[in-house]
Amino acid sequence: MHIEQDLKLGFKDVLFRPKRSTLKSRSEVSLEREFSFKHSGRKWSGVPVIAANMDTVGTFEMAEALASHDVLTAVHKHYTVDQWREFTSRVDKRLLKHVIVSTGTSDQDFEKTQAILAQEPELQFICIDVANGYSEHFASFVQKMRQHCPNHTIIAGNVVTGEMVEQLILSGADIVKVGIGPGSVCTTRVKTGVGYPQLSAIIECADAAHGLGGQIVGDGGCTCPGDVAKAFGGGADFVMLGGMLAAHSESGGERFEKDGREYMRFYGMSSATAMKQYAGGVAKYRASEGKTVELAFRGPVENTLQDILGGVRSTCTYVGAARLKELTKRTTFIQVREQENNVYGKE
Numbered sequence: 001m002h003i004e005q006d007l008k009l010g011f012k013d014v015l016f017r018p019k020r021s022t023l024k025s026r027s028e029v030s031l032e033r034e035f036s037f038k039h040s041g042r043k044w045s046g047v048p049v050i051a052a053n054m055d056t057v058g059t060f061e062m063a064e065a066l067a068s069h070d071v072l073t074a075v076h077k078h079y080t081v082d083q084w085r086e087f088t089s090r091v092d093k094r095l096l097k098h099v100i101v102s103t104g105t106s107d108q109d110f111e112k113t114q115a116i117l118a119q120e121p122e123l124q125f126i127c128i129d130v131a132n133g134y135s136e137h138f139a140s141f142v143q144k145m146r147q148h149c150p151n152h153t154i155i156a157g158n159v160v161t162g163e164m165v166e167q168l169i170l171s172g173a174d175i176v177k178v179g180i181g182p183g184s185v186c187t188t189r190v191k192t193g194v195g196y197p198q199l200s201a202i203i204e205c206a207d208a209a210h211g212l213g214g215q216i217v218g219d220g221g222c223t224c225p226g227d228v229a230k231a232f233g234g235g236a237d238f239v240m241l242g243g244m245l246a247a248h249s250e251s252g253g254e255r256f257e258k259d260g261r262e263y264m265r266f267y268g269m270s271s272a273t274a275m276k277q278y279a280g281g282v283a284k285y286r287a288s289e290g291k292t293v294e295l296a297f298r299g300p301v302e303n304t305l306q307d308i309l310g311g312v313r314s315t316c317t318y319v320g321a322a323r324l325k326e327l328t329k330r331t332t333f334i335q336v337r338e339q340e341n342n343v344y345g346k347e
């Protein structure tokens with residue numbers, strides 16, 4: 001048995017230290033980034049925020065709404081090939097550069113992904129997603145996908161440590177998805193005791209990925225625009241959001257009224273709710289590692305997106321970063337024991 005002594009940090013443990021800056025207003029800040037990907041050789045430019053591949057978040061409707069702001073959506077894996085065909089033939093082709101096809105690691109998932117990609121050449125991104133990215137089978141699946149799709153940009157995860165980031169990049173991933181346990185509807189830490197505070201995971205994994213010319217997505221745990229900024233400040237190239245984009249007009253899931261107010265159900269992809277829907281129930285050998293919650297309905301996602309991006313732009317002005325790309329360089333985190341003042345309740 002071994003105990004690592006240095007304290008690992010989550011978003012709630014730090015704040016940005018403000019720095020002198022020549023920027024006058026947040027309208028001077030650009031959140032656009034351009035990336036060149038290691039294996040696919042492709043370039044992508046846009047705002048590096050990704051809607052999570054959950055069936056309540058990564059819908060076609062979400063993809064259309066976010067793509068018009070140059071934001072990415074990892075579309076969930078439960079749409080059929082026909083639904084994909086209908087979607088890709090309906091929307092403006094230029095939006096498709098911000099759309100990611102998600103897949104699991106079964107033979108069926110592989111075949112379906114090939115079929116979706118074969119019918120639409122504008123789809124550039126594949127997200128290979130498993131709860132636990134540490135299995136040998138996962139790295140071999142990434143290798144197989146890389147061999148079959150040499151020109152697609154592959155996102156693979158989830159992991160939280162540098163050595164596994166390196167292995168996935170060497171197996172053919174361009175971008176590694178980082179996060180085990182921080183999610184808003186995730187119960188992995190409770191059910192298994194496994195996890196890694198998300199800010200430290202991002203800092204350590206970004207360092208490993210950048211050393212090999214790869215990128216990372218910080219996935220999970222952002223509860224407010226300030227957390228999104230902290231993820232970027234810690235070195236995340238992309239930030240993936242579930243809960244913050246759930247319960248909007250473009251989100252998936254049941255919408256219902258209770259005591260005169262509108263709500264939407266939001267649940268983890270390994271929750272009993274999701275497993276009942278897609279796998280006919282919770283298999284005997286596994287525990288559900290996600291929960292189901294009811295969120296107040298929040299209207300069109302555009303307003304929330306403006307709030308998030310406005311917050312990150314403002315962070316950039318506080319530390320003097322004219323472009324999002326400069327945020328990490330300009331970041332000094334201070335460790336804290338307090339965050340916001342909740343004397344009149346939470347916002």
Ligand code: 5GP
Nearest residue numbers: 052183184186220221242243268269270290
């Ligand atoms: P959020 O932004 O809501 O904090 O986190 C979203 C992320 O939580 C997703 O992208 C995914 O990685 C993770 N997630 C989604 N559903 C589940 C689940 O049922 N169990 C676990 N452990 N993680 C989940």
